[in-house]
Amino acid sequence: NAGVTQTPKFRVLKTGQSMTLLCAQDMNHEYMYWYRQDPGMGLRLIHYSVGEGTTAKGEVPDGYNVSRLKKQNFLLGLESAAPSQTSVYFCASSRSDRAGNQPQHFGDGTRLSIL
Amino acid sequence: RKEVEQDPGPFNVPEGATVAFNCTYSNSASQSFFWYRQDCRKEPKLLMSVYSSGNEDGRFTAQLNRASQYISLLIRDSKLSDSATYLCVVNDNYGQNFVFGPGTRLSVLP
16 A cells, blocks of 8 residues: 655755645545644645545645645645755555544655745 | 743763653643654654543653643653654643744754
C-alpha cells in the first residue's frame, strides 16, 4: 500500500518563486492536512480539509493556499516563496470521525529550502 | 502557555532501562490523545492511542489523567531501536485539530 505520497521530496527555490506541493492518499480518507515542521517547534498545522471541495485555515496559513479538487489529492501552494518558508512539510490524512479518535497517517515529507 | 507541552529532553538511557515521558495539555475540552514517534528526518508514525482507562502495548504503557490534563508514556526494557523523538498529540476539535507537542528525544545507549 502506498498510503500517503508527497511530491517532490526535495526542492530549492529562490525568493519570490512559486511552487505546488502534491499530496496523494489511497486510503479513501476524508480528512487531509498540511503541516510544517521547524526545529524545536513541533508540527504546526497550515491548512486542512474535511472533504472534497472544502478547505480551512490552520495555525499558520499565511503565505500558503490549498485546494482539494479530488478526494485523494491535497495541494499546497506557495505563491511567492520567502526564506521564512524554509521547512519540512508533511501531509497527513485520516478517516472522518467526529470524536477525533482516528489517528493521522503521514507522508514522508518534502524538504523545501528558499534562498 | 503552549497548548501541548512535553518534557524538554533529551533523555539518554542505557539499554534495558525504564523511561517515562510526560505531556500536559491546556484545553480541557480535548477529545482524544496519541503518542507518535518520529525518527530522525522521517515522518511521524503512530505509536499508540491513549485511552481514558490507560492502555498497554507490549513494552509501552500510556496513561491519561483528564483532571490534571496530563498524559504519560512509559517504556520498559528500552531497546536501541526505541531511540527517536516522541510526540504527544491532542485532538480538540472533533477530528479537525490535532495539536502536536514539540517532542521529547530519547537516545538508548548500548
